[in-house]
Amino acid sequence: MSTGTIGLRNGAEMSRCNAMLCRLRRLINRLRGYDYARGEVLMPSARRIKMFRDNLTVGPRVLDMGTGSGVLAKLALEKGAAEVVAADVNPAAVEAARQTVPGARVVLSNLFEKIEGRFDTIIFAAPWSEGTIARPFHHAIFEDGVTGRFLKDARGHLTETGRVWVQYSDASAANFSLFLGWIKEHGYAIQREWTLKDWDLFERKKATICLYKLAPGNVK
């Protein structure tokens, strides 16, 4: 057997091993309940979604901004929404959400660019880490001011009694303080707040994940 063949065989074995390791890592993360990536799409942690499952209330028309895998759009339908629109800037997420939740209208949109009309409930599980967006998946992780832009534009898409639900984390202290500033700057009142301590897979540390129910203006 020539050295070239051995090299090729070792190469193939190495990539099989790598693929197995990747699958194993994904499985361990899933068992631990962490957020993790499948291709370019963020797969949500069970604990993070449980926060929404336990607390989210929806009106008839719901927008799930940054739908990712579509998990929250699906939850909104389960909770009785009559109509769910789901949006994401990442084409792979749009594809995944269409599979997860055929009952929703899934739109490729940079925030509200392609979104029309008003909603009783607008949800955004926002990205919260510091970093540069270099590939589609990074939109799920790195905050580039997107939550501030979201909060600004969401006001124009709420019905009179509409509410915004945002999930964020203090994993990056700098971003968390910006986030709290945006809530004030764009004139929202915090109606309810829930927190949980969780391991942040990407920051590699424990952080507090928060879920906020926001009302526009000074509504209490």
Ligand SMILES: C[S@@+](CC[C@H](N)C(=O)[O-])C[C@H]1O[C@@H](n2cnc3c(N)ncnc32)[C@H](O)[C@@H]1O
């Ligand atoms: C933290 S992930 C949440 C995904 C999913 N909603 C969940 O809870 O698992 C944030 C999502 O927002 C999307 N996103 C980020 N920036 C966006 C933008 N400008 N317009 C639309 N979606 C955006 C990302 O692609 C990602 O799917």
